[in-house]
Each structure stands twice: as structure tokens, then as C-alpha cells.
Amino acid sequence: MNNAVFLFGFICILLIPGAESDEIACPRRVTGTEYEEISFQCFYSPIPNANKYSRKFCCLEGARPGWCKQTIVSDSGYSSPNFHGRITLTDSKEKSFFTVTIDGLQKEDEGTYICGIGQNDNGIKGVLSLSVVEDTKIPEEAELLYAQLRGAVIFKCNYNEQVAGQRKYLCKVNKNGCLDIIDSTGRTDPSYEGRVTAEMKAGTFTVKMVQVRNLDAAYYTCGSDDPEESKDLPNYDLRINEETDILQGPHLLTPRLGGSLSAQCIYNPKKNYTEKFFCKLQDGVCNPIIKTDGSMMSAYEGRVLIDDNSTSGLMQVLMTNISNKDEGWYWCVLTGKKHDQTSTIQVKISKENLPGLSGNTFVQVPAGDPAKITCSYPCRYKTAQKYWCRWENFQCKPLSNVEDTQDSQLATCQTEELVLTIKSASQKDSGFYWCGVKDGSRYVESITSRLIVVEPSSGVSNTNSRANFAGDSRKVEVVVTPSSANNNKSSTVTAAVVSVCAAVLVVCAVFLFLRLRKRKNSDLVSVGSYRTNISMTDLDHNTAKRTRR
Incomplete structure (x- = not known):
């Protein structure tokens, strides 16, 4: 009650025209309940006008009364490690007060606090005492x-x-x-x-x-x-x-549909972790998608890789061809005999319809033919570093046989492509290829394409087909186009096949004709070992003629 009266009186003074103060009106004492939240407000004079726009802060008092030992929060967004994630400072400039809120109170939070305005301890400030009380039954023998x-x-x-x-x-x-x-x-x-x-x-x-x-x-x-x-x-x-207290990468990733994501897992490189993996949390269980030893779920083949730099303590996980089913919670897990670190990441599909990388998700060509895989990119990636690489479990090997078709004379980037060319494809070239853009060492976006090289005898057809890459929502038209030399060969082979088929049809027609005559003129007879087409009717007719003679 006394605090309320004090605040009311001080606010009235602040509202008097021309009045200014070298103090901040904060409550002298505040009491909070353990594990709960507490908020308190500190009022300041709107005169001089600089008070509104100067730095607001709250700190722990040191051994010297009225002087800060450690700043715990400021209106710039800073919070000390001891209070990180559970303290905020909000400045209401139009009403000339700021609010400090502490969540999850602990007994260790008790003490004397200083709230003030300015860059250092010489600014205007107010002192308050925080007490934390227990309001619950503590379990015995915990x-x-x-x-x-x-x-x-x-x-x-x-x-x-x-x-x-x-x-x-x-x-x-x-x-x-x-x-x-x-x-x-x-x-x-x-x-x-x-x-x-x-x-x-x-x-x-x-x-x-x-x-x-x-x-x-x-x-x-x-x-x-x-x-x-x-x-x-x-x-x-x-x-x-x-x-x-190791700062982590973003805890919320919002990739576009069909795009990619890059999860950053930061750890202390001085610690010996025996296993590192990335998993998706489902039904209370987190099953590993990919591990640093290269093992992975078959459902993610070709569209996820893991890159671990044990020197810098950074493990990155890249996932391409994002679909709606990829939304959810993921864990970066590092385990060892003495240490265990896990960080969480939530993935939500972005609602913004931003243009991104696009291209063939599936290409099939006969062995010996050239293979071309295209990857188109929008204007926003015009100056970015672009690449093609071949995916192999936990790495993607850069490729050099890449052509960037961008034309600096073009007004737009709609026709710009990054083309991967294999002059004479063989079965060893079959696999997954990634097209992407980078910003230094940071992967911005990637897509996956799958190349299948088959022997000509396996019946590859020169027709359009559609293939839907696992986990991808895009359906890309795939055209199998043999070279012109093979087209000529195909024409020659086709003509020869037609000629043989025609000859076979003639033989079959003659055979069919003879079969029909057999059925019409009764059975055939044999003379010695010679089989003849003379009918029994003709034989009887000739015998009758000889008898009359």
C-alpha cells in the first residue's frame, strides 16, 4: 500500500509542467513466488526529452551501494546468461515508464536491483529489493x-x-x-x-x-x-x-515449399562426443534421420546430408525438396560418455510465395548419350555463388562441368539456368545431384535431381514421362532425348525390322492358304516318301478314265 501511495505521489510530481527529476520512481521492495512470474514498473520524468530515448536497464547491485555489478537486461534486447529467456524490459515512452518482467523465479534471484537510464552508472536510477518466497510443499528426500x-x-x-x-x-x-x-x-x-x-x-x-x-x-x-x-x-x-551456455542457430526454420533448409547445431569442440545425429520427433520418439558416420534413413536418400566441423564445433544439416510432411520438431543430438547436448529446431513451411530454385527432379538417359540437368534460379540469386555437386551420404562433391547461362544483357532472370552436362553418361553416373546457392560457407538453398542411366537394351523410350521425387511436391516433365546419330541408327534398324516382318508375313500367308486348301479337298496322301497335294477325288477321276479306255 505504501509503495502504491509513493508511486502515485511521484507520478503527480512528474506531471507538473516544467518539473524534472534525477531519480526513477521504482517500488522499494517486491516479493514474488518461486517458479512464478513477477513484473514491476519504474517511472521516469519526461523532462528532459532525452529520457525517453536513452538506454533503459536493470542490473544487480554490487558491493558498492548504488553501483552495478552485472547488467541483467536492457531495452536493446540484451539479457545476461543467468536470466536469458526469462527476463524482458519494455519501455512505454508515451507514458514515461518501463516494465521489467522475470519469469520462473528462483531463490537465487533474491537481492538488490538497480533500474536506470543511461549508458553507465552515472545516469538516473532507482533501487529495489526482490524477495522470493516458497508457496508450495517441497518434496522430501528429492x-x-x-x-x-x-x-x-x-x-x-x-x-x-x-x-x-x-x-x-x-x-x-x-x-x-x-x-x-x-x-x-x-x-x-x-x-x-x-x-x-x-x-x-x-x-x-x-x-x-x-x-x-x-x-x-x-x-x-x-x-x-x-x-x-x-x-x-x-x-x-x-x-x-x-x-x-553455448548460443545455438535459429530454433525456427521457415523454408518454402519445394525449397531447402539448413539447421545449425553448435557445440563445444573441446568435448568428446561419440555420436552425433539429426532426428525428427514423432509420437514421443526421436529416430535418427542421418548420423555423422554416414548412416541414414532410406526415405531421405539423396535429399539430406550432414556436415560436421569438429574444429569449430559446428554441425550443419541440409535438407532439400521440402514438402508439407517435413513440418515438425527436430533434434540435434550429441552424446558421449560424460556429455550429452541436444538442441531443438522447429520447421514450418513459409506461407510466402517467394521464387526459388527449380529444375528437373528426375532425368533418365541411355548409356552413351549426353545428360543435361537444368536448374533455374530467380533474380535474387543472380550474384550468389552457385554450384552443382554429387550427393554421397554425408557429403556433396563439387562438380566442374557446369555452365551458367545467365546473360548480363537480360532485363529479367527468368531464363537464367545452371546446367550440369555429362557428355557421355554411363551407369556409374547414376545418382543424386544437388544444385544450390551459397553465401560464403552458409548454404542458402538447394534442390535435388536424380539421374538414371540405363543400357539401350533395357527399352528406354523416347517419350515424355513424369516422376515425383520422394518427399517432393513438384512434378517435373522429363524428356529422354537420344543424340541425332542414334536417331539415324534407330531409323535404319526400324527399316530392317519392317522388311523382315513383311517377309515373315508373306510366308505365313502362303502357309495359311495351303492349310485352307487341305481342309477343302480332304486329306493329303503319300506316295512313297514323297508327299503330294493330289486329292482323293482327282485320283478316283483319273482311274475311271483309264478303265473306260
């Missing part, structure tokens, strides 16, 4: 768990196999009771979607949480729909180790 910031942690809940049919769950303790994070049916709380998995096996309900945040530091309990069983289940006290 087992301590430690997790690295942005790392992963595993909770194990052992159950009596005789009641295996009962629903099992892991919940987070808060003032309102316990929030079910995930259960054995796969139901996940929306605030943890994409970050937790669960597995029920051999009487153990195992929950894995990844991309651990500061606000995840809390008490957790294992539970069951059987009240008696829940009494003996373990409790956990999760603590966060903030020493390995």
Missing part, C-alpha cells in the same frame, strides 16, 4: 539432478510391473500443485512440446528433457494413476549448470 544449460537431462521412474496398465507421468511442482509435463500415453504439456520424450519399458518410465533452460530448475515428481503406487515414487531436484 534426488539432486544437474543439467547443463541448453543440454539434456533424464528422469527415471521405476514402477511395479503388476500395475503396468496404469498411466504414468512426470510432473513439475508449482504453487498450484503439480503440472504434468508428459505421460505414458504421449500427452505433452504445450509449454514442453518438442523438448521432452517418454518411454515405458521393463517397469521403468523414462523421460528425457532437452534444451534445458533456467526456468526448468525446479522440483519434479514421478506419478501414477494408482495413488498407492505414487507414494513410493522418486522425486527430483533439478539444478542448472550455467557454465556451458
Whole structure:
């Protein structure tokens, strides 16, 4: 109440024309509940006018009263590692106050804070004290768990196999009771979607949480729909180790339909990870799509690759020919004997209809013929670095037999293409090829084309066909075009075949004619070993004539 009166009085002073202040009106003391959110406002004078546009900040007070030890948030978007993801500062310039909001309060957040305006401690400022109180029953004998910031942690809940049919769950303790994070049916709380998995096996309900945040530091309990069983289940006290705060790449990727994506997974190169892979989270399970050892799901063959630079600590995953079914949550997973890091990425198809790379997704040619695969690109990629490469599991080898048909005289880029040419294709050239554009070492966009080279005897037809590459929504017209020399050969062969067929038809006609005569004039007779076409009627007629003579 006293704080409210103080603020009201101070605001009235601020509203007096011509008045200015060298202080900020902040509440002297604020109290929040552990694990909950708290907000407080600090008012400042609109005079001088510079107050509106100067830097606003909040910091922890150091050993010297009124001086900052560490800035925790500012209106530039900065937040310190201890508060990253759970603190904001919003400046309402038109009303001359700013608001600081802290989420997931912890006991460690208690202390003296300074809120001010300016680039350093010499600006105007106000001091407040923050207290954090417990408003819930803390589980007894909780087992301590430690997790690295942005790392992963595993909770194990052992159950009596005789009641295996009962629903099992892991919940987070808060003032309102316990929030079910995930259960054995796969139901996940929306605030943890994409970050937790669960597995029920051999009487153990195992929950894995990844991309651990500061606000995840809390008490957790294992539970069951059987009240008696829940009494003996373990409790956990999760603590966060903030020493390995490694910034990650974008957590939301919005590729265009038919385009590509590049996921960046950043890790500490000094740590020894024994396995690294990229997986898609489905039904509470994350099955690896591709690993750094080159193994991968067959359904993604030709359109995904992984590039791991253990020196810089950057693992990149590239995926082409994006379709609607590629939307969802993905994990970058790095595991070792002592370390385990997992970062999350969500993929959503962009609603913007931006032009991108396009070309043949499937080309088939006879062996010995030239193969040309085209890749068209829009104006926005005119100055970008372009390439063709051959896909081989976990790498894409650059190719040099590439022609860029762009014409600097053209007013538009609609006809510009990047053409890959193989003069005399053989079966060893069959495989997947990537066309793409790069910005330095960063892959901007790529598409996949598949080349099939077949022997001429396998019956390749000179007709149009349609092929839909796995996972691709585009259907590209594919024309198989033999060379002119082969066309002449085909004409010669066709004429010869027609001549042979005509001769066979004549022989068949004669044979058919004789068969018809046989049926008309009765049976044939044999004279010795000589077979003749004289009929029995003719023979009787000649015998009668000799008798009359």
C-alpha cells in the first residue's frame, strides 16, 4: 500500500509542467513466488526529452551501494546468461515508464536491483529489493539432478510391473500443485512440446528433457494413476549448470515449399562426443534421420546430408525438396560418455510465395548419350555463388562441368539456368545431384535431381514421362532425348525390322492358304516318301478314265 501511495505521489510530481527529476520512481521492495512470474514498473520524468530515448536497464547491485555489478537486461534486447529467456524490459515512452518482467523465479534471484537510464552508472536510477518466497510443499528426500544449460537431462521412474496398465507421468511442482509435463500415453504439456520424450519399458518410465533452460530448475515428481503406487515414487531436484551456455542457430526454420533448409547445431569442440545425429520427433520418439558416420534413413536418400566441423564445433544439416510432411520438431543430438547436448529446431513451411530454385527432379538417359540437368534460379540469386555437386551420404562433391547461362544483357532472370552436362553418361553416373546457392560457407538453398542411366537394351523410350521425387511436391516433365546419330541408327534398324516382318508375313500367308486348301479337298496322301497335294477325288477321276479306255 505504501509503495502504491509513493508511486502515485511521484507520478503527480512528474506531471507538473516544467518539473524534472534525477531519480526513477521504482517500488522499494517486491516479493514474488518461486517458479512464478513477477513484473514491476519504474517511472521516469519526461523532462528532459532525452529520457525517453536513452538506454533503459536493470542490473544487480554490487558491493558498492548504488553501483552495478552485472547488467541483467536492457531495452536493446540484451539479457545476461543467468536470466536469458526469462527476463524482458519494455519501455512505454508515451507514458514515461518501463516494465521489467522475470519469469520462473528462483531463490537465487533474491537481492538488490538497480533500474536506470543511461549508458553507465552515472545516469538516473532507482533501487529495489526482490524477495522470493516458497508457496508450495517441497518434496522430501528429492534426488539432486544437474543439467547443463541448453543440454539434456533424464528422469527415471521405476514402477511395479503388476500395475503396468496404469498411466504414468512426470510432473513439475508449482504453487498450484503439480503440472504434468508428459505421460505414458504421449500427452505433452504445450509449454514442453518438442523438448521432452517418454518411454515405458521393463517397469521403468523414462523421460528425457532437452534444451534445458533456467526456468526448468525446479522440483519434479514421478506419478501414477494408482495413488498407492505414487507414494513410493522418486522425486527430483533439478539444478542448472550455467557454465556451458553455448548460443545455438535459429530454433525456427521457415523454408518454402519445394525449397531447402539448413539447421545449425553448435557445440563445444573441446568435448568428446561419440555420436552425433539429426532426428525428427514423432509420437514421443526421436529416430535418427542421418548420423555423422554416414548412416541414414532410406526415405531421405539423396535429399539430406550432414556436415560436421569438429574444429569449430559446428554441425550443419541440409535438407532439400521440402514438402508439407517435413513440418515438425527436430533434434540435434550429441552424446558421449560424460556429455550429452541436444538442441531443438522447429520447421514450418513459409506461407510466402517467394521464387526459388527449380529444375528437373528426375532425368533418365541411355548409356552413351549426353545428360543435361537444368536448374533455374530467380533474380535474387543472380550474384550468389552457385554450384552443382554429387550427393554421397554425408557429403556433396563439387562438380566442374557446369555452365551458367545467365546473360548480363537480360532485363529479367527468368531464363537464367545452371546446367550440369555429362557428355557421355554411363551407369556409374547414376545418382543424386544437388544444385544450390551459397553465401560464403552458409548454404542458402538447394534442390535435388536424380539421374538414371540405363543400357539401350533395357527399352528406354523416347517419350515424355513424369516422376515425383520422394518427399517432393513438384512434378517435373522429363524428356529422354537420344543424340541425332542414334536417331539415324534407330531409323535404319526400324527399316530392317519392317522388311523382315513383311517377309515373315508373306510366308505365313502362303502357309495359311495351303492349310485352307487341305481342309477343302480332304486329306493329303503319300506316295512313297514323297508327299503330294493330289486329292482323293482327282485320283478316283483319273482311274475311271483309264478303265473306260
